[in-house]
Amino acid sequence: MNQTILPKIPLGHWADLFVQFITDHFGMFFGSLANGIEAFVGGLVTFFNIITPIPFILVFVFIAYWRRGWTIALFTLLGLGLIYDLGYWQHTMQTFALVVTSVLLSIIIGLPLGILAGVNNPFRKFITPLLDLMQTMPSFVYLIPAIFLFGTGMPPGVVATIIFAMPPTIRMTSLGIRQVPEDLIEASDAFGSTPWQKLIKVQLPISMPTIMAGVNQSIMLALSMVVVASLVGAPGLGADVYLAVTSLRTDIGFEAGLAIVIIAIMLDRLSQNTRRHK
Amino acid sequence: MSKIEVKQATKVFGKNPKLGLSYLKKGLTKSEIKKKTGMNVGVSNASFQVEEGEIFVIMGLSGSGKSTLVRLLNRLIEPTSGTIAIDGQDITLMNKKELRDTRRRGISMVFQRFALFPHRSILENVAYGLEIQQVDKKERLEKAAKALEIVGLKGYEESMPDQLSGGMQQRVGLARALASDTDILLMDEAFSALDPLIRKDMQDELLDLQSEMHKTIVFITHDLDEALRIGDRIALMKDGRIVQIGSAEDILMNPANEYVENFVEDVDMSKIITAGRIMSRAEAIQVDRGPRVALKIMSDDGISSIFAVDKTKKFIGVIHAEDAANAAKEEQSSRSIVKKVEPVTMDTRLTDLFELISKSTLPLPVIDDMGRLRGLIRRPAVIQALAGNLPSQRSEVK
Numbered sequence: 182m183n184q185t186i187l188p189k190i191p192l193g194h195w196a197d198l199f200v201q202f203i204t205d206h207f208g209m210f211f212g213s214l215a216n217g218i219e220a221f222v223g224g225l226v227t228f229f230n231i232i233t234p235i236p237f238i239l240v241f242v243f244i245a246y247w248r249r250g251w252t253i254a255l256f257t258l259l260g261l262g263l264i265y266d267l268g269y270w271q272h273t274m275q276t277f278a279l280v281v282t283s284v285l286l287s288i289i290i291g292l293p294l295g296i297l298a299g300v301n302n303p304f305r306k307f308i309t310p311l312l313d314l315m316q317t318m319p320s321f322v323y324l325i326p327a328i329f330l331f332g333t334g335m336p337p338g339v340v341a342t343i344i345f346a347m348p349p350t351i352r353m354t355s356l357g358i359r360q361v362p363e364d365l366i367e368a369s370d371a372f373g374s375t376p377w378q379k380l381i382k383v384q385l386p387i388s389m390p391t392i393m394a395g396v397n398q399s400i401m402l403a404l405s406m407v408v409v410a411s412l413v414g415a416p417g418l419g420a421d422v423y424l425a426v427t428s429l430r431t432d433i434g435f436e437a438g439l440a441i442v443i444i445a446i447m448l449d450r451l452s453q454n455t456r457r458h459k
Numbered sequence: 460m461s462k463i464e465v466k467q468a469t470k471v472f473g474k475n476p477k478l479g480l481s482y483l484k485k486g487l488t489k490s491e492i493k494k495k496t497g498m499n500v501g502v503s504n505a506s507f508q509v510e511e512g513e514i515f516v517i518m519g520l521s522g523s524g525k526s527t528l529v530r531l532l533n534r535l536i537e538p539t540s541g542t543i544a545i546d547g548q549d550i551t552l553m554n555k556k557e558l559r560d561t562r563r564r565g566i567s568m569v570f571q572r573f574a575l576f577p578h579r580s581i582l583e584n585v586a587y588g589l590e591i592q593q594v595d596k597k598e599r600l601e602k603a604a605k606a607l608e609i610v611g612l613k614g615y616e617e618s619m620p621d622q623l624s625g626g627m628q629q630r631v632g633l634a635r636a637l638a639s640d641t642d643i644l645l646m647d648e649a650f651s652a653l654d655p656l657i658r659k660d661m662q663d664e665l666l667d668l669q670s671e672m673h674k675t676i677v678f679i680t681h682d683l684d685e686a687l688r689i690g691d692r693i694a695l696m697k698d699g700r701i702v703q704i705g706s707a708e709d710i711l712m713n714p715a716n717e718y719v720e721n722f723v724e725d726v727d728m729s730k731i732i733t734a735g736r737i738m739s740r741a742e743a744i745q746v747d748r749g750p751r752v753a754l755k756i757m758s759d760d761g762i763s764s765i766f767a768v769d770k771t772k773k774f775i776g777v778i779h780a781e782d783a784a785n786a787a788k789e790e791q792s793s794r795s796i797v798k799k800v801e802p803v804t805m806d807t808r809l810t811d812l813f814e815l816i817s818k819s820t821l822p823l824p825v826i827d828d829m830g831r832l833r834g835l836i837r838r839p840a841v842i843q844a845l846a847g848n849l850p851s852q853r854s855e856v857k
Contacts, residue, residue, distance in 0.1 A: 382576075
């Protein structure tokens with residue numbers, strides 16, 4: 182690195198100290214958080230395994246038919262069938278559990294933050310640059326503190342995925358809330374709604390399509406993180422791809438990559454908010 | 460006690476409303492304050508009262524502050540200064556809960572762009588006010604269905620707002636406001652987004668509803684015709700100030716200043732002027748008196764027919780000179796020769812009079828609410844009034 186006339190600001194050192202400080206003082210907390218995440222994802226994987234592949238596929242085919250019609254249902258049937266046939270079922274379920282957990286937590290954390298940003302301008306101004314940072318910082322960087330705080334395996338993968346995948350949910354929720362027409366807010370106020378009633382009965386339902394677009398993006402971003410998450414030992418399809426890259430196995434790389442694509446398309450279509458007209 | 464009493468209400472929009480207020484007190488105008496501080500004076504020192512059961516119209520062009528003023532009445536916009544009393548309670552002093560209660564049970568509102576909730580069915584829209592008051596589901600849906608019936612939308616309960624035409628949507632807006640059964644109804648340009656024919660229908664319907672419900676209605680409009688049609692009293696606004704308050708006739712006949720005068724000069728007088736305003740004294744005979752008396756009066760006045768009334772001055776009909784002469788010969792009573800004729804009421808509009816008088820050879824008798832003869836209208840009076848020549852004020856009979 183070039184040495185300039187000015188002394189280098191020890192920004193990296195500070196980041197290091199900060200993570201060190203957190204590890205020293207809140208290690209217990211993050212440790213139990215990691216255990217919680219581990220248990221939840223593990224539980225999901227076990228649950229998927231109990232269901233066994235065939236009923237699992239049928240349930241998703243049914244959901245696809247109900248939400249989007251028979252073309253997507255057919256795609257789901259063939260796609261999941263192919264994954265099963267290729268022998269990636271177990272890893273796909275692990276990836277699926279990782280994505281579901283990350284997205285659920287993204288929504289649980291992101292929705293309230295998004296609502297707050299939607300109704301409170303100072304908070305929105307505060308959180309916007311943070312969201313920019315979260316989305317543009319190379320996702321690998323999250324992995325380093327995540328390892329310190331959460332160890333290796335599924336939990337740091339989930340946490341890095343949440344950080345990367347959550348911003349669209351927050352942004353779109355905030356946008357949706359702010360896009361509710363002013364006269365509907367006035368109508369709600371004029372009839373004497375409490376802020377909570379206004380939120381539940383007017384703002385959230387009306388901004389739901391926008392919020393769902395955000396959740397859909399979060400799901401896509403979560404899927405794009407599975408390979409990165411495998412770097413810290415998160416099991417699943419990402420690990421297969423990682424293995425394929427490091428051992429130059431085209432076959433595994435193609436099959437596992439295709440499985441990720443199938444899951445991505447399926448989840449994208451199922452989470453898109455288009456009402457099916459009868 | 461007036462239902463609504465507004466005293467010196469002022470709203471300044473901007474960073475430092477108190478500063479704007481002090482400039483206003485020094486007598487600066489809205490545009491001077493805008494230039495000096497960049498702040499916008501929405502409403503400046505507005506004072507008025509609305510009585511129970513009255514339709515009070517606030518009228519002005521866009522930017523005159525009328526929409527701001529109506530929002531001060533339920534504090535959708537916080538006033539910068541002044542007091543606003545509803546049933547004697549100053550709402551500017553209320554805390555959030557008291558204000559919510561007033562909005563729930565005291566004042567409801569109808570909006571220009573309908574403001575229906577797009578994700579709720581028509582019935583659920585109408586029930587909204589009751590829902591947030593936590594009225595139980597069965598009861599609130601019943602009340603909502605009733606309100607829908609009142610506005611003539613029975614059968615549309617399960618439709619969604621976007622399936623209805625503009626006129627129907629605004630009926631839903633009205634039903635939603637009626638469902639809460641509040642005494643006060645604020646209507647912010649409620650009919651302005653509708654096309655003219657439907658607007659007329661809605662105005663008529665509002666008047667019909669009002670004659671049954673006796674709400675206190677504050678109606679905002681930029682349309683003078685609308686204001687004159689439905690307003691018991693009208694407040695004219697300009698640049699955030701109330702320029703004049705009065706009945707339709709007050710404003711038309713005695714404009715407070717040049718602004719009002721310019722405003723009202725294009726008004727179609729035929730819709731404003733009533734029979735009571737242009738009628739002249741009617742000669743009448745008490746029907747129990749004989750036909751000879753009738754003949755005598757007619758020949759004295761040089762007329763060929765005369766109106767007949769009973770002892771209480773109630774209008775009965777008309778007696779023609781020929782019939783009276785025959786009756787006098789044959790010794791009949793006056794009552795037997797009275798011919799029926801349709802009278803008009805004092806508040807019949809000039810437009811309607813014109814049509815009636817063009818069909819009739821006789822002058823039109825004018826009666827009051829009790830059915831008593833108050834005057835008559837001859838054809839020249841109608842034509843003169845249409846031409847803008849009104850008889851001097853208070854030429855009313857007795």
